[in-house]
Amino acid sequence: MQAPPYSDQPGELFAPAAVENPHPLYARLRRECPIARVGKTGVHLVATWALIEDVLGRQQDFSANLTGVLIRGEDGEPTVFELPDNAASRVIATADDPEHAVHRSIVRPQLTAARIAGLEGTIRRWAGTAIAEWVSADGGDFVPIAERIPARVVAKVLGLPDDDVPRHRKWAMMGGDMLAGDVSLESMTELAIETSNMVEYLGEHLRKAQSALRQDDDAPLLHALALSVQGGEITVDEAVGIAAIMFGAGGESTAALIGSVVRRLAEDEEIADVLRHDSKLIPEFVEEVARLEPPFKFHYRVVRRDCELGSVSLESGDSLMLLWASANRDPARIEDPAALRLDRPNPRGHISFGRGVHFCVGATLARLEARIVCEELLARANGLVLSEGEAPSYVPSIFVRRLRRLSLVVSGRSTTPSG
Numbered sequence: 001m002q003a004p005p006y007s008d009q010p011g012e013l014f015a016p017a018a019v020e021n022p023h024p025l026y027a028r029l030r031r032e033c034p035i036a037r038v039g040k041t042g043v044h045l046v047a048t049w050a051l052i053e054d055v056l057g058r059q060q061d062f063s064a065n066l067t068g069v070l071i072r073g074e075d076g077e078p079t080v081f082e083l084p085d086n087a088a089s090r091v092i093a094t095a096d097d098p099e100h101a102v103h104r105s106i107v108r109p110q111l112t113a114a115r116i117a118g119l120e121g122t123i124r125r126w127a128g129t130a131i132a133e134w135v136s137a138d139g140g141d142f143v144p145i146a147e148r149i150p151a152r153v154v155a156k157v158l159g160l161p162d163d164d165v166p167r168h169r170k171w172a173m174m175g176g177d178m179l180a181g182d183v184s185l186e187s188m189t190e191l192a193i194e195t196s197n198m199v200e201y202l203g204e205h206l207r208k209a210q211s212a213l214r215q216d217d218d219a220p221l222l223h224a225l226a227l228s229v230q231g232g233e234i235t236v237d238e239a240v241g242i243a244a245i246m247f248g249a250g251g252e253s254t255a256a257l258i259g260s261v262v263r264r265l266a267e268d269e270e271i272a273d274v275l276r277h278d279s280k281l282i283p284e285f286v287e288e289v290a291r292l293e294p295p296f297k298f299h300y301r302v303v304r305r306d307c308e309l310g311s312v313s314l315e316s317g318d319s320l321m322l323l324w325a326s327a328n329r330d331p332a333r334i335e336d337p338a339a340l341r342l343d344r345p346n347p348r349g350h351i352s353f354g355r356g357v358h359f360c361v362g363a364t365l366a367r368l369e370a371r372i373v374c375e376e377l378l379a380r381a382n383g384l385v386l387s388e389g390e391a392p393s394y395v396p397s398i399f400v401r402r403l404r405r406l407s408l409v410v411s412g413r414s415t416t417p418s419g
Helices: 010-014 016-020 023-032 049-056 099-111 113-136 143-158 162-173 185-211 221-230 236-267 269-277 279-292 363-380
Strands: 035-037 043-046 068-072 078-082 139-141 298-303 307-309 312-314 319-323 381-386 403-405 407-413
Touching (some): 010 078, 068 319, 113 363, 143 162, 143 236, 162 185, 162 236, 185 236, 221 236, 236 363, 269 279, 269 381, 363 381
Antiparallel strands (some): 298 319, 307 312
8 A cells, every 4th residue: 555645735844834833743644644655755754653663673674874855846845855875875873784883883982971971061161151141141042052062062072173163053053954845945055065164174174183193082083083994994985974964963953952941941930940949850851852852853764675664565765754753742652742741650762862773872962961951051040931022933944843043031040050
């Protein structure tokens, strides 16, 4: 059986209402067509936990390679924009084994629990300083803080100069632009130029690492990549591709999570007070926000060969959009799925950071950054409210759940910062 179209108006996926709040659409998909073809394309939305779990367990049928992305065409209808086959389409999250295992083995030692714990003091200092200034101004748009901190952290992990943070922030936040789905030709041109600038910059710093190679336990990721190039494990293009992916995966996704965490604090005064009085619950709060609003709403998989998913026939070359944000609210899997609850028996039982071999290698770091921002903000602001007349807005993307603006007012200050 071929998957039915999810709507008589497949462009609905790109509509501003669906970007601002995709959950009604996802709920309808779960009920009516959990595997749904998008218009006349070969792209299929996969909306339930069970089906997504099935896909993730079948690497022989489904590839993580990014070969094309769904976009709105000039006629307003969905179409597929084919991507060039290069290193960027086959590294870390978009690589299959055995290459994926090699890439992961290079990155993972840089993100061990011990190394991440060693970053806590630095991240807390950055967050505390930025939030103190923001609170002293009685608030404002929180998005610059939500973006700047992850960009600085990614740069530190890679071993890039802190003086270049403005560029790092720009590059970190454009990672999902290619997958946004509704990008003009002018924007695509600008994106291509900035991507080229980023690749050139990362290549330059990789060469610097190669010329002064560090092999100590504290060496940053660029040196680990340079060492792997030297040893023949990966190519220079793969090394630069991995570094580039780190910007989006570690920058934009964490910025999205932080924004969602802070918005929830402002919208739910009761839960903010609970966390203020019992900070040990903050990790559970971060997990619930991550479950309810995954930083990335989906990831792609490509069908390797003719096969079936559920009772739906798929053809080689088709694409799947695995809707993490839908699966995380699947009532067949999660009790009371739309509610934020701090007493869930398995708070990490969601798939916002992926699952299986492609589980996000930086998930622990993202959790740490979101927790620190939450702690520092609650310790300095006794009250937060949304600015009247300035509703939060999201970047126009079907892919990333990142706030474009989050204007807040501090209604009360504390003189007792955490840490």
